[in-house]
Amino acid sequence: MTNWPGYCRLLLIVTALAVLALYAAVLAIDPYDTGRFAFIHRAGVPLYGQRMADASRGRDPQFDSAVIGNSTIQLLDPARLDTALGGRFVNLTIPGTGPYEQLLVLGWFLRHHPGKVGTVIIGLDGNWCDHPRVFGPAGESYPFPAWLYAEEPWPYLDHMFSYKSLEAGIRRLGALAGRDPAARADGYNDYEAGKIYDPNAARTRMVNGGVGNDPAEDAAPGAAPPTDGARPEFAALAAALLSLPDSVYVALVFPPREAGSVPAPGSDAAALVAACKQKASTLAEAHANLRVIDFLNDGPISRPENFWDNIHYRGAIARRIEDAITQAKPAH
Amino acid sequence: MLFNSHLFLLVFLPLAVALYRLIPNRDAVRVWYLVAVSLVFYGYWDVSFVPLLVVSVLGNWGLSKLYQASGRRLLPATGIALNLCSLAYFKYAAFLVANLNLALNTSFAVDKVLLPLGISFFTFHNIMYLADLYRGRAPIYRLRDYALYIVFFPQIVAGPLVRHWELIPQIPKNPWGPDTAERLGRGLTLLIIGLVKKVLIADALAPLVNATFAAAAQHYVPGLGDAWAAVLGFTFQIYFDFSGYSDMAIGIALMFGFALPFNFDAPYRSLSLRDFWRRWHMTLSRLLRDYLYIPFGGNRHGLPRQILALLGTMLLGGLWHGAAWTFVIWGGLHGIGLAAGVLWRRYLAPMPAVLSGPLTFAFVVFAWVFFRSGSIGQAATMFSALAGAGGVHGARHLVSILIAALIAFLGPTSQDVALKRLRPVRWSAAAAALVLCLILLKLGDDTNYEFVYFQF
Numbered sequence: 001m002t003n004w005p006g007y008c009r010l011l012l013i014v015t016a017l018a019v020l021a022l023y024a025a026v027l028a029i030d031p032y033d034t035g036r037f038a039f040i041h042r043a044g045v046p047l048y049g050q051r052m053a054d055a056s057r058g059r060d061p062q063f064d065s066a067v068i069g070n071s072t073i074q075l076l077d078p079a080r081l082d083t084a085l086g087g088r089f090v091n092l093t094i095p096g097t098g099p100y101e102q103l104l105v106l107g108w109f110l111r112h113h114p115g116k117v118g119t120v121i122i123g124l125d126g127n128w129c130d131h132p133r134v135f136g137p138a139g140e141s142y143p144f145p146a147w148l149y150a151e152e153p154w155p156y157l158d159h160m161f162s163y164k165s166l167e168a169g170i171r172r173l174g175a176l177a178g179r180d181p182a183a184r185a186d187g188y189n190d191y192e193a194g195k196i197y198d199p200n201a202a203r204t205r206m207v208n209g210g211v212g213n214d215p216a217e218d219a220a221p222g223a224a225p226p227t228d229g230a231r232p233e234f235a236a237l238a239a240a241l242l243s244l245p246d247s248v249y250v251a252l253v254f255p256p257r258e259a260g261s262v263p264a265p266g267s268d269a270a271a272l273v274a275a276c277k278q279k280a281s282t283l284a285e286a287h288a289n290l291r292v293i294d295f296l297n298d299g300p301i302s303r304p305e306n307f308w309d310n311i312h313y314r315g316a317i318a319r320r321i322e323d324a325i326t327q328a329k330p331a332h
Numbered sequence: 333m334l335f336n337s338h339l340f341l342l343v344f345l346p347l348a349v350a351l352y353r354l355i356p357n358r359d360a361v362r363v364w365y366l367v368a369v370s371l372v373f374y375g376y377w378d379v380s381f382v383p384l385l386v387v388s389v390l391g392n393w394g395l396s397k398l399y400q401a402s403g404r405r406l407l408p409a410t411g412i413a414l415n416l417c418s419l420a421y422f423k424y425a426a427f428l429v430a431n432l433n434l435a436l437n438t439s440f441a442v443d444k445v446l447l448p449l450g451i452s453f454f455t456f457h458n459i460m461y462l463a464d465l466y467r468g469r470a471p472i473y474r475l476r477d478y479a480l481y482i483v484f485f486p487q488i489v490a491g492p493l494v495r496h497w498e499l500i501p502q503i504p505k506n507p508w509g510p511d512t513a514e515r516l517g518r519g520l521t522l523l524i525i526g527l528v529k530k531v532l533i534a535d536a537l538a539p540l541v542n543a544t545f546a547a548a549a550q551h552y553v554p555g556l557g558d559a560w561a562a563v564l565g566f567t568f569q570i571y572f573d574f575s576g577y578s579d580m581a582i583g584i585a586l587m588f589g590f591a592l593p594f595n596f597d598a599p600y601r602s603l604s605l606r607d608f609w610r611r612w613h614m615t616l617s618r619l620l621r622d623y624l625y626i627p628f629g630g631n632r633h634g635l636p637r638q639i640l641a642l643l644g645t646m647l648l649g650g651l652w653h654g655a656a657w658t659f660v661i662w663g664g665l666h667g668i669g670l671a672a673g674v675l676w677r678r679y680l681a682p683m684p685a686v687l688s689g690p691l692t693f694a695f696v697v698f699a700w701v702f703f704r705s706g707s708i709g710q711a712a713t714m715f716s717a718l719a720g721a722g723g724v725h726g727a728r729h730l731v732s733i734l735i736a737a738l739i740a741f742l743g744p745t746s747q748d749v750a751l752k753r754l755r756p757v758r759w760s761a762a763a764a765a766l767v768l769c770l771i772l773l774k775l776g777d778d779t780n781y782e783f784v785y786f787q788f
Binding site: 003004005006007008010011012013014015018019022143158159160161162163164165166 | 338513514516517520521756757758760761762764765766768769770772773774775776777778
């Protein structure tokens with residue numbers, strides 16, 4: 001071939017074929033194990049971060065119960081919850097997220113477990129209360145793949161023809177073939193693992209706020225004005241819970257903070273926290289089996305020796321929270 | 333919409349070309365079709381800017397018709413002034429008022445005006461035409477032809493700055509003649525080359541450049557390695573970004589049957605600043621030469637006048653890039669450099685190329701620091717970092733800078749590859765297709781950067 005019409009034809013045909021072949025291959029491999037258009041039906045993904053991996057975990061049929069939130073509720077251990085509460089727990093917490101991202105994950109989990117949800121535990125931290133974020137993509141402190149968790153497939157289809165998805169697809173093939181390690185199915189990610197607690201270092205982090213550990217700093221990029229009383233995230237949470245039968249145990253947990261980060265009585269922050277707790281109680285009125293478990297107080301638990309920084313508590317405290325959730329469970 | 337987007341490459345462009353083929357092949361139909369397509373392209377960014385563009389076309393064309401009827405040269409002169417006023421309002425109002433406040437210790441407030449995309453470019457197209465009209469060197473065009481000249485979508489947002497007598501006379505040419513396939517093939521290949529320059533080279537340099545300059549804006553002095561990598565990185569980023577954009581614009585225009593002027597000719601291989609400005613943003617350079625430098629006196633009224641003309645031209649050329657003192661300094665530096673070159677050529681022996689090439693490149697690189705910095709303070713921080721004030725640390729991203737440098741210094745120009753050397757053989761078609769596929773994959777990622785030149 002040495003003519004221009006042939007050149008144009010070949011260029012367009014090869015482009016079209018290559019694009020279609022790669023697109024079909026990526027969709028069939030299903031890099032994030034979303035179950036959409038997939039040809040591979042084995043669960044699990046490689047060692048992605050929680051943002052990318054929780055789509056796979058959140059639809060895994062072996063689980064019927066979930067922990068939703070960010071790093072302030074991350075230490076709840078699914079295996080212990082299984083024993084204490086019955087059912088099979090998956091930890092779907094994602095660090096650095098706020099209500100917008102967490103409700104997307106909750107919606108994804110609920111849609112993929114219709115009629116068989118046992119327990120849902122949701123951590124309501126500062127991002128829900130005294131450090132509110134914009135409720136939407138603008139409130140993300142790190143880019144969140146909302147397209148992965150969206151109800152309609154179009155944003156997903158749009159993102160699948162991309163270099164990153166192709167790379168992820170190749171990684172997933174490697175993981176399925178056993179060449180690469182797979183991500184943990186129950187999502188448990190113990191931030192204490194391999195670390196030795198040093199009280200002095202912890203106190204330094206508390207004094208300095210510690211990068212990303214101060215709730216105010218965590219919320220900074222998409223922070224909404226704290227006086228904003230509308231709080232659409234609670235309406236969205238109520239709507240999500242509405243789809244659940246009354247038999248489902250819903251635990252709304254206010255995680256503890258180190259005493260220095262508990263709002264002082266009479267402060268604006270304290271008023272915001274009080275309003276937030278009030279909203280949680282209102283939700284309890286609508287759901288027979290919803291319980292509010294409140295650790296956000298200045299008490300023995302908020303002593304600095306229980307914390308790695310202002311908001312990240314130690315394992316022993318996580319066990320206390322697990323126990324409290326278990327004890328609060330309604331009898332039937 | 334951006335040229336480097338799925339929407340443009342997979343939907344807009346194929347549809348626009350296919351419909352162009354299907355509509356009746358008559359001048360009037362073709363031109364109105366291209367005007368409509370261009371308004372859709374432009375309006376996709378922000379539909380609220382479309383009325384301004386339409387008013388700009390109708391107003392300037394109306395002036396030319398009034399001039400035709402009355403022969404009064406006041407009309408094009410007024411038109412030029414009005415165009416400059418609109419540019420001043422949208423682009424420079426905040427800058428002017430802020431400096432006025434600083435100088436007079438006043439506190440006039442000015443609402444932040446949203447800069448309509450491409451205003452620097454389409455306003456200059458209008459001004460060039462009116463200036464030619466004033467000098468009796470431009471005909472009166474049909475409305476549709478003039479509208480196409482102003483709004484033609486490949487060049488509306490960031491050039492090339494094409495002259496009316498280059499574009500409008502091409503309108504009657506039948507785009508579906510015997511050379512159509514060659515035009516489409518070469519145009520598409522040039523578009524792909526432009527995409528490679530933008531997506532694979534310029535965008536790969538962007539994170540390092542952005543991070544280091546952002547740190548400097550926060551008064552953090554970057555380490556020596558990072559500072560040099562950022563400054564060299566920006567040197568190549570802006571070249572591949574803007575020349576890549578220009579390649580795309582020229583390639584796309586070619587697919588519709590229009591040849592636009594080239595904008596870049598391997599500028600970093602220049603042996604003098606004069607040489608650099610003949611190879612860098614060539615369509616802006618010739619505009620500055622014809623509509624500022626020569627009216628200022630050029631080189632025909634003695635050396636002092638020539639040097640003043642150079643300085644004035646480059647200061648205004650700098651300011652055209654944006655309402656900030658850093659752009660004025662950048663333009664001023666180039667004016668001084670060009671004037672020094674004039675004096676050197678007049679009084680001293682020619683500099684050997686082994687010296688003049690690196691010297692020219694170094695000058696251009698240092699001047700870019702002002703161009704990229706948002707404030708003089710930020711530029712000062714970068715210069716201190718370049719001198720090692722932030723400590724001597726290693727640099728990152730050296731490989732991408734090295735690849736970019738090799739292509740910029742040794743590689744052929746895109747127009748040479750796509751419009752001359754390219755032969756219609758199987759392997760080149762297949763290679764172009766696979767590269768296009770890779771680009772389309774990269775464009776699916778979330779990190780697509782706008783073109784650097786869209787802000788000017």
